[in-house]
Amino acid sequence: MYDIVILGGGSGGYACALRASQLGLSVVLIEQDKLGGTCLHRGCIPTKALLHAAEVADTAREGEAIGVHSTFNGIDMTKVNEYKDGVIGRLYKGLQGLVKSREITYVEGTGRLVAPNAVEVAGVRYEGKNVVLATGSFARSLPGLEISGRIMTSDQALTMDYVPKSAIILGGGVIGVEFASVWKSFGVDVTIVEGLPRLVPAEDESVSKTMERAYRKRGINFKTGVRFQSATQDDKGVTITLESGESISAELLLVAVGRGPRTEGLGYEEQGVAMDRGFVLANERLATNVPGVFAVGDIVPGLQLAHRGFQQGVFVAEEIGGLKPAAIDESGIPRVTYSEPEIASIGYTETQAKEKFGDIESYEYNLGGNGKSQILGTTGFIKLIRKKSDGVIVGVHMIGARVGELIGEAQVIYNWEGTAEDVAPLVHAHPTQNEALGEAFMALSGKPLHAHA
């Protein structure tokens, strides 16, 4: 009998295994594919490697404008993939080494929950005082839209060995706009179709507006507030028809309409685990309704992000280890979209904050006043939202090149319930983009430096 049996070796599952072993608990980690899961092999890491290659392509294009002789001569996808796979390979090896060194029993195979305290793999039963479900998610499609040939999800798009001439992207959320950004930089004619009224609809409205302006300027086409109806493909390309009657054709179609929980047929319902539309319901201690069964990562309703999975995995290990960790504040989880421009946010949007707190105040610092942003030739802003009652910051929203790197300070301020007066006296290095965050707080506390009041 193990202390913990973990089903799924992605961000949530392996983080739980590593932390539990540190605490001296005996752990079995079951994985049917590759240790590291979606994030390492088909998600965060490969997409960000492609985005980096895209940034280098843009730099080559833009060199002449600042006096550096350079030209963009095209993309060699074989080399790009070698680079991307090299990054994944090194991280994969490192992770395998970590798991090996921690005395975790690693089992390769497909597991199934056969009792509240047991998972079976190829006829072998692994029993635990606790079971952690961490089976992750899969790319969803729409009714009647079959993934095959030229109609693909991010899984296939990440392994393509050529650059298409044109692409339609169904879905203007994080994954959709990231692929649009990569492909545009690679020279693809891209059109995004989003059913909701704006791109990145989960972000603050002002961020969406600036994103749309930036994408228009980059020549990325998009249609918002229009719904997909049907798609056909032949050996030349794909044509999609929208509910408006309009049709669009391209060489391929990327379906990026969200991710569903991978929970079907794994025995969860049979063992009495409460579910909702395929997601596993867990309380704020990440316990399901079945004693001793926990759930972490993308199968638990909420933000589907790797760092949420890591934190939940660590939390459950500590909970089982008796450390009584503080519950995770879901609104305190940072969100970054790694497109060009980047988007980074934490806490509530202006609309959400108004609903939740009533009287709020917001301030937008334009990156135009920030030296480093001018050097990089980027535009955008940092928007702060605070409660009027006590001045506590309840939202930080940023857009512009590289702003993802600024989320660390923003999240400390948000999670420590900081005010503008707490942050304004802290010295920010000049010239950094980080300084823009400092300036925004200075302005909010009534003493703007490189900004109009």
Ligand SMILES: Cc1cc2nc3c(=O)[nH]c(=O)nc-3n(C[C@H](O)[C@H](O)[C@H](O)COP(=O)(O)OP(=O)(O)OC[C@H]3O[C@@H](n4cnc5c(N)ncnc54)[C@H](O)[C@@H]3O)c2cc1C
């Ligand atoms: C294109 C893309 C880009 C992304 N970019 C980012 C990003 O930049 N930042 C970010 O934070 N997040 C990003 N994500 C999201 C991130 O990848 C997920 O939130 C994260 O991987 C979830 O971790 P998880 O442990 O819940 O699930 P997963 O990583 O999906 O891991 C689940 C594991 O369980 C295994 N498994 C499933 N069923 C069984 C079974 N029956 N038996 C044995 N093993 C099983 C699977 O093989 C898998 O390895 C991205 C996702 C995608 C698709």
